[in-house]
Amino acid sequence: KFGVTAALLPEPIRAYRAEAVRIAQKMAEVLGSHPALAMWQIDNEYGCHDTTLSYSASARGAFRVWLSNRYGTIDRLNEAWGTRFWSMSYDSFAQVDLPNLTQTEASPSHRMDFRRFSSDQVARFHRAQAQAIRAICPEAVITHNFMGAHTSFD
Structure with missing residues (x-):
């Protein structure tokens, strides 16, 4: 199922992320002091086409870890998500799946936390490249263009 560019997957693409950081660093070394350089755009259209x-499967595992870090206990997750409604409570983080392919709509809290988790993945990827550039060009202006609300096309 298509869902993401390789850059944003939590695992096992550490090599991809490392290569993106290496390229950003090399570009900063070669181009960072060029007088025509005004700013850096790290990526293009995060969020386009979802x-x-x-x-x-790797995102599912990373989402469970993210939830565990966020809530600490499964009881806190159940309370925050209001899972008592329709007997949707979880006994462990290992039971929490991604909010897709459900019989009916996933709970709004489940979907919101998945979006927050996904946002954290994007920010982590962007931050790693920005840090590589700033290590060489500390005053660099670094940006990207995000299309988060642009999820369908006519």
Whole structure:
């Protein structure tokens, strides 16, 4: 199922992320002091075609870890998500799946936390490249263009 560019998947693409950081660093070394350089654009159109969402097995595992870090206990997650409604409570984080392919709509809290998790993945990827550039060009202006609300086309 298509869901994301390789850059944003949480695992096992550490090599991809490392290569993106290496390229950003090399570009900063070569171009960073060029007088015509005004700013850096790290990526293009995060969010276009829902490319910030991954429904892979690795994303599922990373989402569970993210939830555990966020809530600490499964009881806190159940309370925050209001899972008592329709007997949707979880006994462990291992039971929490991604909010897709459900019989009916996933709970709004589940979907919101998945979006927050996905946003964190994007920010982590962007931050790693920005840090590589700033290590060489500390005053650099670094941006990208995000299309988060642009999820369908006519």
